[in-house]
Amino acid sequence: MKRNIECHVEGMMCEGCAKHVREALEGLSGVESAEVSLEDGRISINYDDELTDTKELEATVRDAGYTLVLPGEDPETPKGATAHPTDGSEVSQKRLFTVTGMHCAACVSAVQERLLKTKGVRDAEVNLMEGRTLISYDDRETSPVKLREAVRSVGYDMLIDEDTEVQDRELMSSQESALRLLLRKLVLTAVLSVVAMGLMMTHESIGLSPKLTYILSFAFGAIIYIYAAGDYVRRAMKQLTKGSFTMDTLIAISTTVAFLYSTIRFVFVEEPAQVGLMHTYFDVIGMIMTFILLGRYIEERAKRRTTDSLRKLMSLAPQEAMVKVGESFVRRDIKELRVGDEVMLRKGDRVPVDGILLSEGAFDESSITGEPIPVEKVAGDEVFSGSLSVGRAAVLRATKVGRKTLLGRIIATVRRAQASKAPIQRIADRIASVFVPAVLVIALLTLCLWGLCSDAPEPWLRGLDHAISVLVIACPCALGLATPTAITVAMGKASRNGLLIKDAVALEQLGKVTDVVLDKTGTITVGQPKVVDAKWATEDNHLLKSLLVQAEEKSSHPLASAIVSRYGHRVEEDLPVEVRETAGGGIAFDYKGKTYRAGQRRFVGDPDLTEGMQQLERLHPDSTLIYYTCNGELLALLVLEDKLHPETEIALSRLRERTGVELHLLSGDTQARVNAIAAPLGIKKAQGGMLPLDKKSYVDDLRKDGRVVAMVGDGINDSPALASADLSIAMGNGSDIATDVAQVTALGNSPFAIERAIHLSKSTIRIIYENFLWASIYNIVAIPLAAGLFTSVVIDPAVSAAAMAFSSVLVVLNSLRLRSVRL
Structure with a gap:
């Protein structure tokens, strides 16, 4: 019976993930179609329940690396509706x-x-x-x-x-409004504070009575308390009802205690001159709030600089584009663009969508890949959103629009990465959970010990001074900012250098890597192999070439594109070819009752070679050889070669020198070819003839020895090893599956990317530890000083507020140093 089921898929991060899930399900017997929506993670599956069932669907998605959350088994669930599970599973x-x-x-x-x-x-x-x-x-x-x-x-x-774009616009708008309000509060508070302090010091010389001075001080203090400290007090009250304690609690308690104490004295003391005006805190409240607001303002401005990279990425997408309508091009909003639209790009235009060029052009892709040299492209080449057209006017056909473009995926990944937490952040989280309650206890003890044990004049008043200072000087902000500011700056730095790091965990793990395992093709080589020689068993081979080309067109292996490029222009027939691909081996397909294979010699059945083919093997001992057979009989021997990236030797040498990692080279190619590449690069550990699971086992063995392994690859055959490694790095020109599995993607395919990523990680971790060290030393030293533990040093509440503001700003400024780190 034909069935339709609607459910969720968990774990999808990009369009490549959705494609992988869809292809895995549609390859299952009994599944007619699978429609996947990346935006909400939902999938609609049409299948025949006589040929498959939901358990097989679930297992297939799980084998693909994701989780299928099934609805209930009620067969009456209407099409398009989502039935909630009845077995305890979660939607x-x-x-x-x-x-x-x-x-x-x-x-x-x-x-x-x-x-x-x-x-x-x-x-x-x-x-x-x-x-x-x-x-x-x-x-x-x-x-x-x-x-x-x-x-x-x-x-x-x-x-x-x-819509995250709407969220970003709302956030930017609210930040601008909040910053303007903060500045207004700061200016008013600072002016009133200076006036109040001036009155306290000069009221006699300007002829003001103590009573009038009290009244003016009370008025200024009340305005500051309500207008500047009111938000902190309201938030603290809400948090206290939920049992939460934050920086708001410390500010609210310190200003409220000072204001209430001063107000009581103002109301109940009949003659101010008898007790002295200096025994009130109306001016101190103003100075406390002035320094707190000043610190907040500087901190917010500095924090915005840490997210400049994300804003710059978002600005790379133009708001409008020239779209072909009929025979002319008209200006349209970028949101109106659809797949298949033809878009004109003039010199200086930003590319609004991913697409295929219909004419020649030159593009500066430095904002995406980090590579500064413009790239010349011809018709049929891919162009990515965010690139800058620097040559003649060109036209492209859109293949991806909106959030599905490369730029859209980069922005989404950077946004999620900046939202993630590094494991080191748990230190700050644990401290924060007890920090504020601990400070409240210390402040109370300070008040009681001074009041009960001190022989100073008016000990309780002295104790109140010190207690308020403790509340104000304590700074959980510096601890809280230590990690996220550094992570945010580092993620922005990475994106500007063509590195896409999926989360903070990956960024931290990069700095711990001891071994880097490299796949050969597309990783240390250019990734553009070419057929440099070939020997065919017969000259009447047009049909054989057509079959091979149409089969290779359905393969995602880098070598397939080389064969298609060499023979594709001769293909005329539209032949029905169903391809079966074996990772690390080759492809197989059937045509008119015969089985054809193309790939490694052992995969095709180790056929006998003619004298001419044996001679070709001897001429190219270090090249990649593809054997093409029909029912075990050899049809052709193809010789493919891929050049080393011109910067590979320098990049790997610098990687060893700057990071001290051990390098390994793995490939499905012959051992002779792998040795020939590894030797000049100084790689001592090189293995050829490796199948995908062999690469995985190699990585597993390294990890068992206590090594922290980073696997670098670019193809489907690398995905098992990528998934098994402590850290996975994919080259940006690789397959969707490789980049989906990877935690780090090098968009520019530069061999320097690995060293840059590791160096950035180590610099980031160093900055985080510096931030933690400063925040810890500050609180360890400042709180005892404020409490009066050292009687020779007296810190009043206003100075405490200034110190607290400075500590937070210093952490943010220290994190901003990452922007100047040379990668």
Whole structure:
């Protein structure tokens, strides 16, 4: 019986993932079609339940590396509707949101804890930088609106629009508004604070009575408390009802205690001159808030610089394009472009979509690949969105638009990577969870110990001074900013240099790599093999060439394109060829009852060679040989060669010198060919004749010996080893499956990419540890000083506020040093 099932696929990150899932399912007997939507992770499968069942569907998707979340088994589920599972499995969504209003690690902890306590939320990863938040949730139990309500309940807000571009526009708009408001608060608070302090110091000389000075100081203090500190107090109140403690709590308590104490003195002391005006904190509240707001303003401006790279990437997409309508080109909004549209590119135009050139052109792809030299392209070549047209006017046909373009995928990956957390961030998270409560306890102890044990005049007043200083000087912000600022700058730096790093875990892991395993084709070679010689068994070979070309056109192996390029122009027949591809071996297909094979000698059955073919083998001992047979009889021997990338030797030498890693070379090619390539490159460990699972086993053996392994590859046959390695790196011109599996993608195919990635990782980790060291030393030294542990040093609340603001700004500025790291 024909059936249709609607369900979710988990783990898809790009169009290549969706394609892989679709092809895996459509290759299953009984499946007629599978339509995959990358945007919401849903899939619609039409299948015959007499030939297959849901368990096979689930197993097929699992074998492809993803998870199929099945609906219930009710056969009455209407087409297009999603039945929820009845066996306890989850229908989950994983979406990127933006939380606004967070300032420190404790804020992040409060939001994350609240989200994790929300019914239906399976996981939540909150990042301080721009509030990027990845949430996995069960869409039967909660929704984006409910998630936003949960975030609002602890004093923050969340942008929930499904379109990330809309989220970004809303975020930028809210950031601009918040920054302007912050500046207004800063200016007003600073002016009122200076005036209040001036009145306290000069009221007698200008003829003001103590009572009037008190009244003016109270008025200025009240305005500052309500206008500048009010937001902190309101958020702190919301957080306290949920049992959360953040930087807002420290600021709210310190300013509220100071304001209430001063107000009580103002109301109940009849003659201010008797007690002295200096025993109030109205001016101190102003100075505290001035330094806090000044630090916040500088910090926010500096933090925005850490995300400049993402903004620059987003600016590479033009808003309009010249699209062919009828016989002329008209200007259209980029959102109106569709696959198949013809787009004109003039000199200086940014490419709006991915497409195939219909004419010649030259393009600067440095913003995408990091390579500064413009690339000359001809009709039929691929052009990527975000590139700059620098030659004559050209026309392309769109193949991918919007978020499916290379630029769209890069932006999405960078956005998700900046939202992810490095394992090292867990240190700050653990500290943040106890930091604020610990500071509150220290402040209370400071007040009590000074009040009960000190013999100083007015000990309780002295204790209150020190307690407020402790609350203000303590800085969880520096700890919270230590990792995310560095990660955000590093991800931007990577994208500008043609490195696409999927998450912070990969960035951290790069710095720990001890061994780099290289695949040969397309990794250290140019990746553009050519047929340099051939020997055919018969001169009447037009049909044989046509069959071979049409079979190779359906293969994703790099060598296939070389054969198609050599013989494709001679093909005329449209022959029905069903291709079976064996990774690491070759291809096989049937035609008119005969079985044809093309690939390695052992794959095609080790056929007998003619004298001419034996001579060809001897002439090319270090080349790649493709044997073409029909029912075991040799039809042709093809010789293919791929040149080393001209910079490979220098790049690998620098990789060894700067990182100290051990290099390994693996290939399915002959051992002689692999040795011939490895020797001049100084690679001592080289293995030929490796099948995909052999490469995986090689990587597994290294890992068993305690090595941290990075696997570099570019093809389907590399995907098992890529998945098995501690870190996977794919070259950007490789197959979709290789780049999907990989944690790092080198878009420019530069041999220097590996060394750059590892060097960037080590620089980032060093900066993070420097940030942690500074934040730790600051708090360890500053809190005891503020508490009056060293009586020879007295830090008043205003100075404490200045110190706290400086500590956060220093962490951000230190992270920005990564922008100047030479890769």
